[in-house]
Amino acid sequence: MTGAGWQLQALFVALAIYAGAALAAVFLPRHRLGFVYAASAAAASLAIAADISAFFNEVVLKEQLPVGLPGVGLHIRLDGLSAFFGFIVNVGVLMASIYGAGIKRADLSKRIEPLYPAFCAAMNAVLLADDAFGFLFFWELMSLSSWALVVSRHDDPDNRKAGYVYLLMAAGGTMALLFAFGGLAGASGGYAFDTMRASHLTPLVSALVLGAALFGAGSKAGIMPLHAWLPLAHPAAPSHVSALMSGVMTKVAIYALIRVVFDLLGDPQWWWSLPFILLGAGSAVGALLYAVQDQDLKRLLAYSTIENVGIIFAGVGLAIAFKSSNIPPAAGIALAAALIHALNHSWFKSLLFLGAGAVLHSTGTKQLDRLGGLIHRMPKTSAFWLIGALAISALPPLNGFVSEWLLFQAVLTGPVFPEPILRFLSPVLGAMLALAAGLAAACFVRAYGTVFLGRPRSPEAANAHEAPFAQTLAIGLLAVLCILGGLFGGLTAFALNPLLVEYAGAAAAINTQTGPTPFSLIAFDQGRAIYDAPTIAFFVAVSAFATMAAIHLFASKKTRRSPAWDCGFPDPSPATQYTASSYSQPLRRVYGGVVYSSTETVDMPPPGSLREGHFHIRFSDYIWRFLYVMPANALWSLSERFDLIHYLTIRRYLVLMFSTLIVLLVITATFM
Amino acid sequence: MTNAYDVAHFLAGMMLVCSFTLLYQDRILAVLNTFAVQAIMLSLAVAWQGYVRNAPDLFITAAMAFGLKGIIIPVALNRMVEKLGIKRDVDQVVNVGVAMFLGLGLTSLALLLVLKVTPGAASFTREGLALALAIILLGLLQMILRRNAVTQIVGFMSIENGLILAATGARGMPLVVEVSVAFSVLIALFVFAVFLFRIRERFDSVDVESLDKVRAARAHR
DSSP, X not given: OOOSSHHHHHHHXXXXXXXXXXXXXXXXXXXXXXXXXXXXXXXHHHHHXXXXXXHHTTOOEEEEEEEEETTTEEEEEEOHHHHHHHHHHHHHHHHHHHHHHTSOGGGOOTTTTTHHHHHHHHHHHHHHBOBHHHHHHHHHHHHHHHHHHHGGGTTSHHHHHHHHHHHHHHHHXXXXXXXXXXXXXXXXXXXXXXXXXXXXXXXXXXXXXXXXXXXXXXXXXXXXTXXXXXXXXXXXXXXXXXXXXXXXXXXXXXHHHHIIIIIISOSOOGXXXXXXXXXXXXXXXXXXXXXXXXXXXXXXHHHHHHHHHHHHHXXXXXXXHHHHTTOHHHHHHHHHHXXXXXXXXXXXXXXXXXXXXXXXXXXXXXXXXXXXXXXXXXXXXXXXXXXXXXXXXXXXXXXXXXXHHHHHHHHHTGGGOSSXXXXXXXXXXXXXXXHHHHHHHHHHHXXXXXXXXXXXXXXXXXXXXXXXXXXXHHHHHXXXXXXXXXXXXXXXXXXXXXXXXXXXXXXXXXXXXTSSXXXXXXXXXXXXXXXXXXXXXXXXXXXXXXXXXXXXHHSOSOOOOXXXXXXXXXXXXXGGSOOHHHHHHHHHHHHTTTTSEEEEXXXXXXXXXXXXXXXXXXXXXXXXXXXIIHHHHHHHHHHHHHGGGGGOOHHHHHHHHHHHHHHHHHHHHHHO | OHHHHHHHHHHHHHHHHHHHHHHHOOBHHHHHHHHHHHHHHHHHHHHHHHHHHTOTHHHHHHHHIIIIIIIIHHHHHHHHHHHHXXXXXXXXXXXXXXXXXXXXXXXXXXHHHHHHHOSSSOHHHHHHHXXXXXXXXXXXXXXXXXXXXXXXXXXXXHHHHHHHHHHHHHTOOOHHHHHHHHHHHHHHHHHHHHHHHHHHHHHSSOBTHHHHHHHHHHHTO
């Protein structure tokens, strides 16, 4: 396992397998397309091995390929950061491919299967690009292939709208990134990342580059208020693609931000952290308030993705703040929190989306109020989904807790900031993140409760069946990853140290060796904060089993089965159960007027009348209304005014051109 | 050398005078004749450049300018006008005084611009370029001010005259470019002719106002 550059060759082979599978799938008949999942899984396994080896050997491999722009070529670079995110991408791809292998032959489609490996290849290639042209090319390939997957079920008008909004946002984002790289390249125009690293920018240009990169990568990551496309597009794609888009593609966007801000842009200013912290905290809370109201299982998960991206943004922001304030250990902790949360989120969000896909496939619906009671019909999926829901709610000893714990360690270091604004902001951020954690738990209690518990609310849910073996296998493997990632989170964090040294300047911010057990995670030093997941897991397990044993030991042995207490269920109709909307009603009442305008109207029949009463909730999304619809309408009316220009006479056109020419000539004559 | 400048300036200046004449002349046959004179002046100017600079390829340019624009195009336009039966007066959008003032303004703008932008170039090139630019701008102005399609075509052709003058004044275009430009002008003439007769067939007039009415009707549909 010595680094002789084989890792990069292996990644090239993996890319070639992806591309070959995509190409072959174009020509093969529809019912034989299942092979793309086997090919993608093979390519992903190879890439995982290469990424792991490259990461642990701390290799930096460079290559210049003679493709791409004439005379420029294509710069390729594999370093620790690329390898880390490559690992995230390829684990996600592997799991989604295993899930995809369970897709029935009749469901294979020319609109999905050829694009799937192309999408995977593009995500991998973005991470390897080492110049702006290559980066933007693969970025756009990633956007377009995922867009095509979003509109693969184009007969649904909602999907077409989702595709349209996504395409607009993706195009705008790529353009912003183009400007960001233009700013980084400067007047001399060195588009290789190496020349960007070496160049020094003025503060104004750096700020503009930061803004453009935030817009470009932030819109792809789905940060609020650039998120509008995400809850539309992610659920519209087939479920295993949704898992990739939510779990993995958003991480590629995070990678782009980290690459630009920590690697290419030079030494950070303290105020660069403000947009990250503010947007991150706002997204974390705001997105969950939408998620907790949503009736669509997959859209709910998409909103939760926005929340998690917000958490990662907050970590990145804190890392910038600490780095610029010259507090490297804290910067290391914050960056580690962001990176580990990216890794963890890719696992549990893939799990939840794949699980939602299994539910959708088996019941034909993703409406919460048409599901229920699936724990009896899909026991394995239910168990794994529960693990994912616990992990995303950041409960110990699962993996979500590790990254949130690290993030809170960084937040709690806030009082040492020299900047008063940051000193003031860090407790606010802490409070927002705590609120987000609570809301996330509420959101997933609601989702799990309505989907898997209770009685089925529709005949489809009552006739559900367990997902095919390959699909439960993929979900189960991800659940195992979530558990292992939680138990051995300390080791993951420790492995990140080389990255933290390189990008945050923090030597040995994370320590495991001096703890009470080999797996304990120590932030700063032992006196301040230790999290020992295996020990906690051990005590949780022991106490739970002890309680269970005690109950069984001392409780009455005489159990009898009888109908449920009638006051709970006076009516056999499943509509009498607690529903998703009734669970979220208190939150809707509290935040309804502030975050989104929700109005409830109750239409009660007068006494004596026999007609039905009606209860109506109307939602209106402020962000969508004010930041998307209103500018779009303004643009529309403006272009209608300018439409007049289409109907001028020939001579007026000539006058227009002539006067433009004269104005230009006068300007030249005056100022030259 | 000064004589060479004088003659060159005289010929270019005569072309400019022709442009002004084209601007105010309101009889269609006179417009065509003036255009022919301008083209002949152009061919003389180009030939003089060829003689002074000892560049024989410029003589080919001169011959083409003389043959095509001095003879063939004016004759063709003459026959068209006869066929269309429009030997009557042409009407202008603004009156002659305003047109002349606009023309003077454009000429001074051209002079001001070229003399200011090219302080390093040889002195003939600068003034030749200024006069050529003035001719181009006047041609554009003529296209805007005229209503009759035939005189608009003449404006277009006189822009091309200015371009050739500018090209020979500087260093001369490569012959291939020169020839292809000349042919494209000929083809443009054919296209114009076809359109003229089509317009005429449709509206019983070659006044472009009648085209505008069609467009206006479409705009309000």
